[in-house]
Amino acid sequence: MSNKQLDEAKALSYAPIGVFDSGVGGLTVAREIMRQLPDERIVYFGDTARVPYGSKSKETIIRFSRQIIRFLKTKNVKAIVVACNTASALALEEIQSELDIPIIGVLKPGAKVAAETTENGKIGVIATESTIASQLYTKVIQSHLPQAQVLGKPCPLFVPLVEEGWMKDPVTVEVANRYLEPLKESGIDTLILGCTHYPLLRSTVRQVMGEEVNLVNPAYETAIELKGLLDDMDLLNDGKGQFEGPVHQFYVSDAAEKFKSFANSILPYGIDTTQLIHIEEY
Amino acid sequence: MSNKQLDEAKALSYAPIGVFDSGVGGLTVAREIMRQLPDERIVYFGDTARVPYGSKSKETIIRFSRQIIRFLKTKNVKAIVVACNTASALALEEIQSELDIPIIGVLKPGAKVAAETTENGKIGVIATESTIASQLYTKVIQSHLPQAQVLGKPCPLFVPLVEEGWMKDPVTVEVANRYLEPLKESGIDTLILGCTHYPLLRSTVRQVMGEEVNLVNPAYETAIELKGLLDDMDLLNDGKGQFEGPVHQFYVSDAAEKFKSFANSILPYGIDTTQLIHIEEY
Numbered sequence: 001m002s003n004k005q006l007d008e009a010k011a012l013s014y015a016p017i018g019v020f021d022s023g024v025g026g027l028t029v030a031r032e033i034m035r036q037l038p039d040e041r042i043v044y045f046g047d048t049a050r051v052p053y054g055s056k057s058k059e060t061i062i063r064f065s066r067q068i069i070r071f072l073k074t075k076n077v078k079a080i081v082v083a084c085n086t087a088s089a090l091a092l093e094e095i096q097s098e099l100d101i102p103i104i105g106v107l108k109p110g111a112k113v114a115a116e117t118t119e120n121g122k123i124g125v126i127a128t129e130s131t132i133a134s135q136l137y138t139k140v141i142q143s144h145l146p147q148a149q150v151l152g153k154p155c156p157l158f159v160p161l162v163e164e165g166w167m168k169d170p171v172t173v174e175v176a177n178r179y180l181e182p183l184k185e186s187g188i189d190t191l192i193l194g195c196t197h198y199p200l201l202r203s204t205v206r207q208v209m210g211e212e213v214n215l216v217n218p219a220y221e222t223a224i225e226l227k228g229l230l231d232d233m234d235l236l237n238d239g240k241g242q243f244e245g246p247v248h249q250f251y252v253s254d255a256a257e258k259f260k261s262f263a264n265s266i267l268p269y270g271i272d273t274t275q276l277i278h279i280e281e282y
Numbered sequence: 283m284s285n286k287q288l289d290e291a292k293a294l295s296y297a298p299i300g301v302f303d304s305g306v307g308g309l310t311v312a313r314e315i316m317r318q319l320p321d322e323r324i325v326y327f328g329d330t331a332r333v334p335y336g337s338k339s340k341e342t343i344i345r346f347s348r349q350i351i352r353f354l355k356t357k358n359v360k361a362i363v364v365a366c367n368t369a370s371a372l373a374l375e376e377i378q379s380e381l382d383i384p385i386i387g388v389l390k391p392g393a394k395v396a397a398e399t400t401e402n403g404k405i406g407v408i409a410t411e412s413t414i415a416s417q418l419y420t421k422v423i424q425s426h427l428p429q430a431q432v433l434g435k436p437c438p439l440f441v442p443l444v445e446e447g448w449m450k451d452p453v454t455v456e457v458a459n460r461y462l463e464p465l466k467e468s469g470i471d472t473l474i475l476g477c478t479h480y481p482l483l484r485s486t487v488r489q490v491m492g493e494e495v496n497l498v499n500p501a502y503e504t505a506i507e508l509k510g511l512l513d514d515m516d517l518l519n520d521g522k523g524q525f526e527g528p529v530h531q532f533y534v535s536d537a538a539e540k541f542k543s544f545a546n547s548i549l550p551y552g553i554d555t556t557q558l559i560h561i562e563e564y
Binding site: 048049050055056057059060063156157160161163164170171174175178253254255258278280 | 330331332337338339341342345438439442443445446452453456457460535536537540560562
């Protein structure tokens with residue numbers, strides 16, 4: 001590469017990473033990226049006006065994802081992370097062919113680690129209705145481990161229970177018992193927490209499933225995958241670039257204040273400003 | 283009126299009524315209108331791509347409601363019923379001044395009947411977070427009964443529990459106990475079921491609150507109010523008009539098939555066709 005090309009590559013490495021989700025849940029993914037890649041800057045978008053995605057159709061999720069990507073590209077991101085399992089399952093394949101920057105979802109990294117972790121080949125997946133219906137976790141796991149048996153279970157009450165703040169409530173334990181009983185009986189040794197809110201229920205899921213079952217958090221695996229991808233493409237930020245404004249930027253499609261208070265309970269530091277945008281216009 | 287004016291008024295009375303909601307819940311209102319006004323035709327719109335509205339901001343609910351009204355007007359409706367409590371609380375006042383046809387919400391009819399029904403002046407309201415935060419139930423009740431004490435309680439888990447089909451489940455009874463305990467202790471004698479899904483939980487709410495508390499269903503009161511309004515304006519359909527296509531039409535912004543199966547469990551007859559539209563384009 002010429003010096004000019006080197007300079008351009010360097011400048012690009014200082015660009016932020018776009019991270020999006022249907023709402024606040026994707027902040028658990030942003031948090032992992034911040035932990036594992038502390039020199040990277042994030043532009044986060046939460047689609048709080050249209051949350052949740054988990055019971056909506058593929059066509060709608062693709063339309064929403066395209067609008068969000070058009071918005072993130074106005075922020076000159078160098079890569080995009082689809083922090084929502086539902087959008088990763090329903091929209092990622094369709095939209096990645098339309099993009100000229102790398103894009104990764106949370107589904108494939110989680111599925112891969114589950115396939116590597118299981119010893120008895122029996123893997124459970126808990127996720128939204130739309131993610132389970134897509135069968136994509138099953139397909140990706142079996143691409144790594146063809147003989148794997150994958151049992152999917154939609155848990156539609158988990159997100160509202162987390163948002164009510166009842167993470168360890170007896171009601172939540174009872175609901176978890178109800179949802180997880182068939183998975184427990186089937187003898188799975190690995191369980192994917194396939195929705196961004198579910199890691200917040202980790203201790204309740206652990207209590208119901210017992211100590212022997214491996215819990216896979218796709219957020220953690222996705223941050224590792226992102227690091228490898230940026231490294232391969234010489235896009236890792238060395239933290240020495242100059243930039244204006246805050247390190248991380250947060251955008252939402254509704255009720256910025258409410259998002260901020262939830263964000264401040266999840267992230268390791270308080271966020272100052274959140275900007276409201278009309279995502280339908282993108 | 284001249285014969286021509288009479289003919290025009292008659293033609294207008296044969297036009298359908300527009301009914302809209304954030305999703306399927308407003309079908310409980312459509313059902314009441316069908317029961318009480320069997321000669322009327324309904325054009326129903328459920329915003330299933332952006333459901334739920336109950337935790338979203340006033341600005342967003344107004345923007346969504348305006349788009350839906352623009353859509354309903356393309357169907358030449360003679361009047362509009364806002365079948366969603368949240369939209370009735372947050373958007374109705376703003377949008378009614380922009381319209382040249384009558385529009386009513388579910389909130390005022392329910393509030394009025396509660397004020398007329400209470401004997402001890404203590405009224406409870408269960409609804410979404412946004413409806414309770416708007417304080418509009420309190421204002422309308424006190425406009426009829428200034429000394430009324432109104433206790434509002436958001437019940438965010440009720441809608442997902444209904445949509446999971448757990449109407450009479452022990453989990454739902456426990457959640458209802460938790461939510462309703464403070465209302466019960468305060469000695470209310472009247473309780474407004476201030477969200478379209480809640481009448482589907484009537485027997486669980488009855489079980490928790492006891493036989494003595496009056497339960498007010500705004501859907502029922504709204505159909506009565508609509509009948510009076512159409513009568514006053516000479517807009518009641520006598521059922522003798524000619525029209526093409528089905529008596530009632532159903533439109534949604536996402537996943538038409540899923541809506542149809544829920545609709546068929548609520549409505550007294552099966553619906554054949556549901557049409558998907560892109561509501562953001564209106």
